[in-house]
Amino acid sequence: MTHYVCKGGCGGVSDEIGVCETDGCSSQWEMMEECDCTNGNHGVESGEESVNLVVKDSNGTVLNDGDDVVLIKDLPLRGSSKVYKRGTKVNGIKLTDNPEEVDCKVGGSGIVLRVEFLKKV
Numbered sequence: 001m002t003h004y005v006c007k008g009g010c011g012g013v014s015d016e017i018g019v020c021e022t023d024g025c026s027s028q029w030e031m032m033e034e035c036d037c038t039n040g041n042h043g044v045e046s047g048e049e050s051v052n053l054v055v056k057d058s059n060g061t062v063l064n065d066g067d068d069v070v071l072i073k074d075l076p077l078r079g080s081s082k083v084y085k086r087g088t089k090v091n092g093i094k095l096t097d098n099p100e101e102v103d104c105k106v107g108g109s110g111i112v113l114r115v116e117f118l119k120k121v
């Protein structure tokens with residue numbers, strides 16, 4: 001059924017055509033837009049905020065949460081003398097907001113690794 005939505009950010013919805021009357025809305029007193037969605041999303045794709053990140057390893061293989069990877073390079077641990085050796089297997093990586101980095105645990109410590117040094121196994 002047709003309804004009218006405010007696109008000014010107030011989230012206002014009305015069954016009748018009219019203007020937004022919400023104080024502080026950036027579209028206050030502007031006409032609401034006609035919409036006939038049935039899912040309540042008003043034309044906004046659900047999950048729009050969760051940007052679909054594509055994370056790729058050094059070979060261009062897509063990485064997902066929980067993947068196992070190996071290091072393709074000796075990686076010195078910042079702030080310590082420890083080095084993670086090339087060939088070290090890392091189980092169950094976790095993707096981050098940054099497509100160039102993944103969270104993982106190596107030897108019990110949580111570290112962030114750059115995907116360019118990883119290869120999916």
Ligand SMILES: [Zn+2]
Binds near residue numbers: 027
């Ligand atoms: Zn509004």
Ligand SMILES: [Zn+2]
Binds near residue numbers: 003005036041
């Ligand atoms: Zn709608």
